[in-house]
Amino acid sequence: MSTATIPYWKILSDYTTRRIYQVLLPLTFLVIAIALSMALWYAPREATMGDAQRIFYFHVPSAWIGFLAFFIVFVSSVLYLLKGDRKWDALALSSAEIGVVFTTLVLLTGPIWAKAAWGAFWVWDARLTTTLILWFIYVGYLTLRSTVEDVRKARLAAVLGIVGFLDVPVIYISVTVWRTMHPTLVVNEPGGLDPAMRTTLMVALASFTLLYSLLLVARLRLEQKRDWLAVKSAQES
Amino acid sequence: MENLIVAYLMIFVVLVGYGWSLYQRTRGTNQALRALDEK
Numbered sequence: 001m002s003t004a005t006i007p008y009w010k011i012l013s014d015y016t017t018r019r020i021y022q023v024l025l026p027l028t029f030l031v032i033a034i035a036l037s038m039a040l041w042y043a044p045r046e047a048t049m050g051d052a053q054r055i056f057y058f059h060v061p062s063a064w065i066g067f068l069a070f071f072i073v074f075v076s077s078v079l080y081l082l083k084g085d086r087k088w089d090a091l092a093l094s095s096a097e098i099g100v101v102f103t104t105l106v107l108l109t110g111p112i113w114a115k116a117a118w119g120a121f122w123v124w125d126a127r128l129t130t131t132l133i134l135w136f137i138y139v140g141y142l143t144l145r146s147t148v149e150d151v152r153k154a155r156l157a158a159v160l161g162i163v164g165f166l167d168v169p170v171i172y173i174s175v176t177v178w179r180t181m182h183p184t185l186v187v188n189e190p191g192g193l194d195p196a197m198r199t200t201l202m203v204a205l206a207s208f209t210l211l212y213s214l215l216l217v218a219r220l221r222l223e224q225k226r227d228w229l230a231v232k233s234a235q236e237s
Numbered sequence: 238m239e240n241l242i243v244a245y246l247m248i249f250v251v252l253v254g255y256g257w258s259l260y261q262r263t264r265g266t267n268q269a270l271r272a273l274d275e276k
Contacts, residue, residue, distance in 0.1 A: 036245075052240040058248055101255045105248055112244045211252070218259050225266045232273050 008087035012221050024214045031207040035200070043200040052116030055109050057200050061208040062105040063131075067168050069099030069212065070138065070161075077161035080154070086227070089154045092161050094219035096141050098212060103135045118181060126178035130171045137164035 039057035046053035076092035079085070110128065111121040122128065141160050144153065175184045193201070 051238045054241050055244040058245070062248075098255075101251065105251055108247045108251065109244045112240050112247075116240045215255070215259070218263065222259065222263045222266060225263065225270065229266055229270050229273070232270065236273060236276065 008085070008090070008227075009220060009224060012217065012224060017217065017221055020217055021214075024210065024217070028207065028210040028214050031203065031210055035204040035207040038200040038203055043197050044194060049113075049117050052113055055113040057204045058208070059106060059109040059113060060201060061205040062102045062109065064205060065208045065212045066099050066103040066106060066134075067171075068209075069095045069102060070134070070165050070168055072216075073099060073138075073141075073161040074165035077158035080158045081162075084151075086154075089158065090220060090223040090227070092158065093142075093145055094216055094223055096138050096145075096161060097219060098215045100135065100138045100142060101215075102208070102212070103131065103138070106131060107135060123181055125182055126174040126180045127171060127182040130167060130174050134164070134167045134171060137167060 035057070039054050043054065043057065045051065072095040073092045076088045076095065080088035080092060115121045141157055141164060144157050144160065174180060175182050
């Protein structure tokens with residue numbers, strides 16, 4: 001274990017974490033409740049797909065948060081390889097775990113929406129396939145991390161975290177480069193998303209961003225405590 | 238409408254499940270730390 005200082009994320013001391021939870025926890029639940037109410041009652045019913053289209057308000061934010069989480073993994077992994085500081089490795093691991101949770105939501109909700117829109121749960125479309133690949137890459141990353149820890153394995157995982165992120169821009173451009181069934185999100189152009197739908201999407205995105213921040217604080221703190229436990233156990237024996 | 242309910246239920250189950258797992262893991266680590274302190 002290459003833990004130099006504990007807590008290595010000073011912002012996550014007992015006191016500050018408690019304060020962060022006091023603010024972030026009620027705020028996150030409030031904004032999620034508002035987003036859910038807006039998705040169900042404020043946003044208009046889509047003419048062709050009906051109520052099934054409302055899946056979109058949490059499907060798209062799940063994908064965006066998944067990408068954000070993997071971007072954090074990418075940046076943290078680069079910093080870990082450059083500096084060798086365990087705090088960046090802990091951040092990458094924590095963010096990867098949450099990224100997999102949100103990408104799982106994308107892969108669960110997408111097929112339900114697809115069944116209503118296309119009549120099939122899954123098609124080997126470019127966007128769907130590249131998203132599934134992304135999920136497998138980071139599940140592989142977590143599997144690698146779940147075995148016994150050492151610095152060499154952490155470095156290998158950091159390389160995987162960086163290379164895996166290369167799939168994110170591929171997913172983003174997949175709908176324009178290949179012929180695909182997946183719809184392209186048009187937000188700010190004429191004929192694009194209805195203003196009420198756009199507002200609902202933005203509130204849902206804000207709610208999931210808050211949730212991601214909350215989960216990241218909790219997961220990072222767990223990682224710090226595990227390191228602290230390892231150090232203390234080593235001192236005892 | 239059933240599609241929407243199933244999708245939202247799935248989101249709820251996955252997020253609550255992950256939150257619960259995070260809570261349990263943190264609790265376990267806290268207990269192990271306390272046990273070490275008491276020793």
